Amino acid sequence: xxxxxxxxxxxxxxxxxxxxxxxxxxxxxxxxxxxxxxxxxxxxxxxxxxxxxxxxxxxxxxxxxxxxxxxxxxxxxxxxxxxxxxxxxxxxxxxxxxxxxxxxxxxxxxxxxxxxxxxxxxxxxxxxxxxxxxxxxxxxxxxxxxxxxxxxxxxxxxxxxxxxxxxxxxxxxxxxxxxxxxxxxxxxxxxxxxxxxxxxxxxxxxxxxxxxxxxxxxxxxxxxxxxxxxxxxxxxxxxxxxxxxxxxxxxxxxxxxxxxxxxxxxxxxxxxxxxxxxxxxxxxxxxxxxxxxxxxxxxxxxxxxxxxxxxxxxxxxxxxxxxxxxxxxxxxxxxxxxxxxxxxxxxxxxxxxxxxxxxxxxxxxx
Numbered sequence: 001x002x003x004x005x006x007x008x009x010x011x012x013x014x015x016x017x018x019x020x021x022x023x024x025x026x027x028x029x030x031x032x033x034x035x036x037x038x039x040x041x042x043x044x045x046x047x048x049x050x051x052x053x054x055x056x057x058x059x060x061x062x063x064x065x066x067x068x069x070x071x072x073x074x075x076x077x078x079x080x081x082x083x084x085x086x087x088x089x090x091x092x093x094x095x096x097x098x099x100x101x102x103x104x105x106x107x108x109x110x111x112x113x114x115x116x117x118x119x120x121x122x123x124x125x126x127x128x129x130x131x132x133x134x135x136x137x138x139x140x141x142x143x144x145x146x147x148x149x150x151x152x153x154x155x156x157x158x159x160x161x162x163x164x165x166x167x168x169x170x171x172x173x174x175x176x177x178x179x180x181x182x183x184x185x186x187x188x189x190x191x192x193x194x195x196x197x198x199x200x201x202x203x204x205x206x207x208x209x210x211x212x213x214x215x216x217x218x219x220x221x222x223x224x225x226x227x228x229x230x231x232x233x234x235x236x237x238x239x240x241x242x243x244x245x246x247x248x249x250x251x252x253x254x255x256x257x258x259x260x261x262x263x264x265x266x267x268x269x270x271x272x273x274x275x276x277x278x279x280x281x282x283x284x285x286x287x288x289x290x291x292x293x294x295x296x297x298x299x300x301x302x303x304x305x306x307x308x309x310x311x312x313x314x315x316x317x318x319x320x321x322x323x324x325x326x327x328x329x330x331x332x333x334x335x336x337x338x339x340x341x342x343x344x345x346x347x348x349x350x351x352x353x354x355x356x357x358x359x360x361x362x363x364x365x366x
Contacts, residue, residue, distance in 0.1 A: 032090045032100060040195060040347035044076050049099075050347065051087060052195060059087055060098045129247065131167040132199075136160045136188065137242050142235050145208035147183040150215055155186050159239050161247065162190045162204040164197070172251035174362045176202040177240075177282075181261030181290070181345075183222075184209025192260075196350050197357060201364075202256075203247055209266055210235055224262045226293075229269025233278060236270065240281065254362040256284045258306070260345040264290025272296045279303070284361035286353065288345050289313060292322060297329025304360045306334045308353065310341035334360060 040050040047061045061067075067074045089097045142157040167173065178193040186208055193204035210232035213220040219227070244250060257278075259267045268291035270278040279299035286306035287294070292314065305326065309319075319335060326333035334356060338349050358364040 032088050034086060034088045040350075042076060047076060049076075058097060059089055060092075060096055062098060065099055129163055129167065129169060131163060132165050133163045133167075134160065134190075135246075137239070137246060139235075139239060139242075142238075143210065145184065145186065146211040147186055147208060149211055150183045157208060157210075157235070157239075158187045159208075159243065160188050160190055160206045161243065162194050162199070163247070164201050164203065165199045166201065167203075169249055172249055172254075173203050173247075174201060174254035175205065175243075175250050175256065176357070177205045177207060177255075177257040179207060179209060179257070179259030179263030179266050181259070181263050183211075184263065184266070192345075195347060196354055198354065202357075203250060205243060207236060207239060209262065222262075224265035224269055226269050226273050229266065229271075229273035232266065233270045233274040237274075237277065237281075253283060255282045256286070256357060256361050257282045258286035258288065259290070260288040261290045261343065264288055265293070267291055268294045271299060284357075286356070286361070288353075289343050292318065294322075294325075297326050297331045299329075300326075301330035302332070304332050304334070304356075306336060306353070306356050306360070308336045308338055308345075308349070310338045310343055313343050332360065 040052050040056060042049050048058050049061060050056050050058050061076055065076075067076060087099055090100045092098050136158045138156055138158045140156040144152075145155075145157050148155060148157075164173065176193050176197060178190065178196070180192070185206070187206050190204040190206035193202070193206065197204065209224065210228065211220075211224070212228050212231035215222075257267055258264070264287040267285055267287060271285065272293075272295050276296075276299050279296070282303075284304040284306075285300065286308065288308045289310055291307070307322065323333060323335060336352060336356070338345075338352075341349065
């Protein structure tokens with residue numbers, strides 16, 4: 001399980017020193033260009049980052065590249081898929097994009113509107129809703145998130161919503177809720193969900209994790225457990241109800257929730273510990289490198305479930321037990337081995353998850 005200190009879901013700032021006299025070939029006459037997008041993958045060996053703008057773009061990170069989160073210096077290893085970045089770059093003599101004089105911006109610099117739920121602004125973020133819009137709903141009266149318990153910053157619980165590029169108020173849209181690993185982040189960046197669906201069709205939502213015990217207190221375990229599922233489900237139920245009021249054209253028959261590592265454990269915990277409410281609310285579920293303790297397969301009868309796991313992270317005997325339990329409960333389980341991955345969720349695996357999301361999960365015709 002990756003810790004919350006890893007960047008990618010959290011906001012970050014990346015500063016790259018310029019590489020002089022590099023010309024842009026085929027991308028403008030200026031010596032530099034600026035692109036904003038979501039990090040798809042990071043290769044620490046090749047020292048490159050791939051960013052989804054309107055298409056994937058690869059940028060080289062040199063030994064002179066300065067990386068920082070705010071004023072705190074970071075390394076390339078700290079930059080994770082899902083980070084929202086703005087890169088100013090230039091082309092070198094080989095026409096490769098080299099990051100130069102660039103600032104990578106946190107997600108909050110995108111066009112975001114916020115609405116404190118129950119406050120004067122109400123739950124509706126903006127009218128009318130529009131394609132590509134991103135907004136947050138805040139819940140200042142809810143308990144502190146797991147991330148806030150670990151590192152207090154005075155940030156109240158919130159959920160952030162991204163409307164797909166082809167959003168239309170005249171049709172029902174499927175929902176994708178994604179829960180991050182580690183301590184879950186702040187519910188402020190649905191970057192991985194957006195990347196998983198190519199920013200199309202699905203309304204994407206980032207929710208934070210909640211933990212029933214603070215670090216150092218009795219009953220605390222960094223891994224999300226069943227007790228945490230019982231604790232957090234009422235908060236999720238309320239937050240998702242507000243989402244339904246803010247985006248009234250969600251398709252009730254096509255609602256997917258998934259997560260990675262601790263996020264996957266959280267999905268398992270709310271399914272097992274919500275008296276069937278989570279299973280009833282969602283039509284499909286996916287677990288990436290976590291959630292193997294799921295017990296209530298009977299609640300997922302005739303629903304779709306994807307279990308994605310890195311090679312060498314799940315014993316063959318345990319996988320056989322999970323497959324048998326799912327079959328006994330009538331759950332349509334798809335088991336997918338992510339080869340050469342281990343305990344991670346790299347962007348290279350997104351296409352396989354995307355295929356499942358559009359196929360088994362919501363029954364979309366290819």
